[in-house]
Amino acid sequence: MPQRYKASAALQGLNTGKPVCKRVPMQQKTFPAMDAAQMRSPVVKRVHILQRIAYVMITVLIFAGDQITKSLVKDSIPHGAVVPVIPDFFNIIHTENSGIAFSLFAGASSEWKMVLLIAVSMALLITVVVVALKSHEMNWETGVALALVLGGASSNLLDRIRYGQVVDFLDVYYRSYHWPTFNVADSAICVGAGLLILELIFSK
Numbered sequence: 001m002p003q004r005y006k007a008s009a010a011l012q013g014l015n016t017g018k019p020v021c022k023r024v025p026m027q028q029k030t031f032p033a034m035d036a037a038q039m040r041s042p043v044v045k046r047v048h049i050l051q052r053i054a055y056v057m058i059t060v061l062i063f064a065g066d067q068i069t070k071s072l073v074k075d076s077i078p079h080g081a082v083v084p085v086i087p088d089f090f091n092i093i094h095t096e097n098s099g100i101a102f103s104l105f106a107g108a109s110s111e112w113k114m115v116l117l118i119a120v121s122m123a124l125l126i127t128v129v130v131v132a133l134k135s136h137e138m139n140w141e142t143g144v145a146l147a148l149v150l151g152g153a154s155s156n157l158l159d160r161i162r163y164g165q166v167v168d169f170l171d172v173y174y175r176s177y178h179w180p181t182f183n184v185a186d187s188a189i190c191v192g193a194g195l196l197i198l199e200l201i202f203s204k
Contacts, residue, residue, distance in 0.1 A: 051140060055132070055147040062151025066184040070159070070167040082171070091171040095181050098165040114164055121157040125150065141199050148192030152185035 077083060077094040084091050098114070128150045135142065159166040168181040 051138075051143060055143045058144060058147035059151040059154075062148060062184065062188045063155045066152065066155040066188070067158075069169070069184050073167055073169040077169070088175060089173065091173070092169050093171045093181060095168045096165045097168045097181070114160065118157065118160055121153055121160065124153050125157065128153070139199075141195055145192040145195035145199070148188040148195070152188035152192070155185040156183075156189075 073092070073094050077092065079094050079096065082091050082093045128146050132138070132143070132146050132150075138146075156166050166183065166185070168183050168186070170182050170184075170187070172179045
């Protein structure tokens, strides 16, 4: 009888909702919260690597494109010859420029002119490379601009060291008004410099 009484009392306790035994609280494991910057760091690093690869590719394409087009003009068009492409607007012409971009200072006869141009070009290239390497938070506009300048300046510098001059062949004009003849490297340098100027203006 006592055992049956105890069993029935336990059942009554279950039916009435009264706790028969005490609940033991479970200990929850806590993990250190991961910083959001730490979570994004691998992605940011990959993006930076891909951006720098793209900048290098732009530099190589400008350099190779300028060298190839100059070689084609030298091999296929006689010096001084003009090949009309778009009447009253665009010609391809074979000229050689011992000055800087757009034939500036080409008529200067100083024997130190070429040495000065090479020194200035090398200083420009070194500056661009240093800025690119030190800029860890460089945005894509600056990266593309520096890549264009680097590709164009390095190609023209190579020609000045090898030949003492560069080949210009792009002649844009309207009727009798001709823009100074230029090449692919000159175009890349001007576009890159323009992007840098626009960024400086609109970033303020």
